[in-house]
Amino acid sequence: MDPIIKISDLDKYFGMLHVLKNITLEIQPREVVCLIGRSGSGKSTLLRCTNFLEEPSHGTIEVDGIKVEAQGKGGEHRQQIHDLRLKTGMVFQEFNLFPHMTVLGNVIEGPVTVKGMDRNQAIALAEENLDSVGLLFKKDEYPNRLSGGQKQRVAIARALTMQPRVMLFDEPTSALDPELIGEVLNVMKKVAKDGMTMLVVTHEMGFAREVADRVIVMAEGELIEDSNPDELFRAPKDPRTKALIDRYRSGES
Amino acid sequence: MNLPSQESSVKKSQADLLFEAQQRKQNRFRLNVILSWISLLVFLVFLFSGIEIKSSGGKTEISYWRFRTVTENNRNIRKKIQTSTSSLSLGLPGKGVDIKTIIVDGEFIRDNLDFVATGIVETIKISVFSILLAITLALLAALGRLSTNPFIYALSTFYVSLIRGTPLYLQIFFFFLALPQLGIVLSGLRAGVLALGLNYGAYMSETFRAGLASVGKGQREAAIALGMTPIQTMRRIVLPQALRFAIPPMGNDFISMTKDSALVSVTGFVHELMWRATKVGRAEFRNMEALVMAAIFYWIMTLILTSGQSWLETRLARGDR
Numbered sequence A: 001m002d003p004i005i006k007i008s009d010l011d012k013y014f015g016m017l018h019v020l021k022n023i024t025l026e027i028q029p030r031e032v033v034c035l036i037g038r039s040g041s042g043k044s045t046l047l048r049c050t051n052f053l054e055e056p057s058h059g060t061i062e063v064d065g066i067k068v069e070a071q072g073k074g075g076e077h078r079q080q081i082h083d084l085r086l087k088t089g090m091v092f093q094e095f096n097l098f099p100h101m102t103v104l105g106n107v108i109e110g111p112v113t114v115k116g117m118d119r120n121q122a123i124a125l126a127e128e129n130l131d132s133v134g135l136l137f138k139k140d141e142y143p144n145r146l147s148g149g150q151k152q153r154v155a156i157a158r159a160l161t162m163q164p165r166v167m168l169f170d171e172p173t174s175a176l177d178p179e180l181i182g183e184v185l186n187v188m189k190k191v192a193k194d195g196m197t198m199l200v201v202t203h204e205m206g207f208a209r210e211v212a213d214r215v216i217v218m219a220e221g222e223l224i225e226d227s228n229p230d231e232l233f234r235a236p237k238d239p240r241t242k243a244l245i246d247r248y249r250s251g252e253s
Numbered sequence B: 001m002n003l004p005s006q007e008s009s010v011k012k013s014q015a016d017l018l019f020e021a022q023q024r025k026q027n028r029f030r031l032n033v034i035l036s037w038i039s040l041l042v043f044l045v046f047l048f049s050g051i052e053i054k055s056s057g058g059k060t061e062i063s064y065w066r067f068r069t070v071t072e073n074n075r076n077i078r079k080k081i082q083t084s085t086s087s088l089s090l091g092l093p094g095k096g097v098d099i100k101t102i103i104v105d106g107e108f109i110r111d112n113l114d115f116v117a118t119g120i121v122e123t124i125k126i127s128v129f130s131i132l133l134a135i136t137l138a139l140l141a142a143l144g145r146l147s148t149n150p151f152i153y154a155l156s157t158f159y160v161s162l163i164r165g166t167p168l169y170l171q172i173f174f175f176f177l178a179l180p181q182l183g184i185v186l187s188g189l190r191a192g193v194l195a196l197g198l199n200y201g202a203y204m205s206e207t208f209r210a211g212l213a214s215v216g217k218g219q220r221e222a223a224i225a226l227g228m229t230p231i232q233t234m235r236r237i238v239l240p241q242a243l244r245f246a247i248p249p250m251g252n253d254f255i256s257m258t259k260d261s262a263l264v265s266v267t268g269f270v271h272e273l274m275w276r277a278t279k280v281g282r283a284e285f286r287n288m289e290a291l292v293m294a295a296i297f298y299w300i301m302t303l304i305l306t307s308g309q310s311w312l313e314t315r316l317a318r319g320d321r
Helices: A043-050 A074-087 A103-114 A119-132 A148-161 A178-193 A205-211 A229-234 A239-252 B003-047 B106-117 B119-146 B150-164 B168-182 B188-214 B217-225 B230-267 B273-283 B287-317
Strands: A005-014 A017-027 A032-037 A058-063 A066-069 A088-091 A166-170 A197-201 A214-219 A222-227 B051-056 B059-072 B075-088 B097-100
Touching: A005 A043, A017 A043, A017 A222, A032 A043, A032 A205, A043 A058, A043 A166, A043 A197, A058 A074, A066 A074, A074 A088, A088 A148, A088 B217, A103 A119, A103 A148, A103 B230, A119 A148, A148 A166, A148 A178, A178 A197, A178 A205, A205 A229, A214 A229, A214 A239, A222 A229, A222 A239, A229 A239, B059 B106, B106 B119, B106 B273, B106 B287, B119 B150, B119 B188, B119 B230, B119 B273, B119 B287, B150 B188, B168 B188, B168 B230, B188 B230, B217 B230, B230 B273, B230 B287, B273 B287
Parallel strands: A032 A197, A032 A214, A088 A166, A166 A197
Antiparallel strands: A005 A017, A005 A058, A058 A066, A214 A222, B051 B059, B051 B097, B059 B075
């Protein structure tokens, strides 16, 4: 099978800082991949480069046949980035719901404004997705009336309603109170079960272990380990991975 | 009987009592403020009532003065006349006091009320046109400040600096008196609206800039991740939130613009409140009466606009964030 995400020779500098070092990564359709690592290891930057929220300094990104070279110029490059973004849905740590729109307004905004979808069709699709995250009854509320967990579930529904091929999650539970993390992880599990390709930056080792097909460990801008979760948690090869897992284990007990 | 629960219910009612006491205190304060307002207003009315209170030698005399037309040497002139007097056999000893208040020419006010009041329409017209121009310019200038194009950025900062660096009074004169030298003759209304709009646009662009800055980076990123173009992001996500933030200060600007519209009267060709008040005031040397009339009209307009603004503010506070 052809990979749905192909990242090749990717570099990213922030000024003098080399945050991503020649990264090459392939993800198969329907795969759930968790990116773990200490903060500052570059995992969020890698995720944000995948939909060009950060422009990479060098390399190529290919998602579902849309191939974009870093540092391109002109209208064609912009069009490619636009097409790439339509293939990817993104969920942020801070939810970033639009406060001036209702829940339903948030969810139909993308399809109606970006894709030019018929409003009624968008509403039908949005209601379906809100139902699947369990928040259809909140559709006429404004985001300020929702809990953090509910906001994040709406954000997931918003991304799904764009019907992307790939979902990117940037630490989706890090801003949540501990008792609200479970409901978001459950929704993510459901999305995974429905066959969505997912790239998840997370600190939730339990989720990585239970749901991921692959876990990739990053440190200092490099992928230092890439294997299935059982193997990784049982026998980490790199000492840095071992340290990460030990820390998680000590927190667990 | 469950003691702990009883205790907690006692505690709760105590908290309620405290809350009620606080509420009562607040209500009393508010009531006193209203009463003080009313007494200040009554005092102001008394100040202009023409009543004279003379209290001396154990007697008090209250008299009422007004303007009357009298004929002297075959000429009609308006003169202050003491019209009615009532006295009390109670008062301060010795020289005592003599309190005189301002005598207002009521007949003059009655005769000219309609003429001055008609100016309200013109005042509102100037204010509305100017604010529309100002909002447009302010928005463009604020967006210009975000531009990566150096010329557009410079244009926006240049405009703001030039306008804020010169007096509004001068700007009005410039558009009305200086432009005709270049062959551009603007009516008083147009010159006034142009000057006020340009002036307030420069000040309001700062408000809009703050509004745009108040929209977090995450909002833009979420819009971009959905595939929105920069224009769509601005129009659908950033501007609606920025405008919401900017509406209360914009209300303030509109209120002060309504008052600054009085400056347009210097052109002599816009018959708004201030122009009408000064015209009739000068003609009959009744400037005080005329200006008091205009002041009352401005004050009422401002009160209405202020209450409208606070209504809008509470409405906007609902719903989001």
